[in-house]
Amino acid sequence: MIAAAAVVLVVSMAMVLVRALRGPTLYDRILAANHMGSSAVLLIAVYGFFDGRPEFLDIALAYALINFIATIAVLKYFAYGDLGAAGVREERNDA
């Protein structure tokens, strides 16, 4: 079942990659990138078990941290055009 999980995760990542390439808006692509990162975390963990080397979980943990920070950073960059922005503007302008 572990092998099946690995195969399904790869297939699912391929489907998400299609969405990332085709996605009409920027946010579709960011969503696809985020989703691929999460699938990669699970794939690394599952592959570690499949190979009998659960030490891979450390890599998966680091990957999960980087994936979350990267998503938030990309979103902030596209919202403000600047990663150092304080980020209190939009409640006033768009609400």
Added chain:
Amino acid sequence: MPDILADLLLGIGILFTLAGSLGMLRFPDFYTRLHAAGVTETLGMIAIVTGLMLKTESSGTLVRLVFIGVFMLVTVPIASHALAKAARHGGVRPALREEE
């Protein structure tokens, strides 16, 4: 018995992962795709990580799996929320049914 349970949980995780990716590929607009991805990802991730927990005997591996599970349980919904908020402020409109 734990082996059967682990395989069952991995199967559930597989099902949800596949359903989420299919929804992401097929749904009509950004918000529905976000819904498909975020919700199924959380549940599928929990199922797969719990299934792996039942397959290990070492306590270090177990602790790492708990860390991964808890961390993703917190961050996946936060990332989905941030994406939805950014898309709304960025001017992405949901595809609504035409009212006559």
